Amino acid sequence: MAAKKGHEKVGGRKAGTPNRTTKEARELFNVIMSGQVSNIEPALNKVYAENPSKYLDAISKLLQYFIPKQTDVTTDGEKIAIKLPDIIIK
Numbered sequence: 001m002a003a004k005k006g007h008e009k010v011g012g013r014k015a016g017t018p019n020r021t022t023k024e025a026r027e028l029f030n031v032i033m034s035g036q037v038s039n040i041e042p043a044l045n046k047v048y049a050e051n052p053s054k055y056l057d058a059i060s061k062l063l064q065y066f067i068p069k070q071t072d073v074t075t076d077g078e079k080i081a082i083k084l085p086d087i088i089i090k
Helices: 020-034 037-050 052-063
Strands: none
């Protein structure tokens, strides 16, 4: 039987708490990857030497795990008009 809309949550995990399987999988992944750190730079150097385009593709895919994507936290999605100063180049 489905709960009625707006009912108070009873039991279960608190919001934002990852389940145990996800937590264990992430921990295992971290252990595996920490053992690969010494192999990553030589592998990227080899890709760069063979195909700079593939190197850039690999780097761009890796960066998302180290540099978070920017999100709009101030405008609620509304456009902001930005007036740039007039610059005169002589």
